[in-house]
Amino acid sequence: MLKWSAIFLVIALIAGIFGFFNLVAAAASIAKVLFFIFLILFVVSLITGRRRSL
Structure with a gap:
């Protein structure tokens, strides 16, 4: 899942360089959602891992 958020972050940065503002907003919001x-x-x-070990 972290891989997908990193991919969408890269897409947002590349799209920002080229000026595709709608694509930037979409990719950045998807990256934020996946990161959270x-x-x-x-x-x-x-x-849950700590609970099992005790």
Whole structure:
């Protein structure tokens, strides 16, 4: 999932260089959403991993 957010970030940067503003907004928002989903899943996995080891 982090890979996809990095891909959309690169797409947003390249599109920003070429001036495709609608594509920039779409790719950046998708990258943000995927990053936050990854972050939430990471925190949940940390919490559940600690619970099992105790």
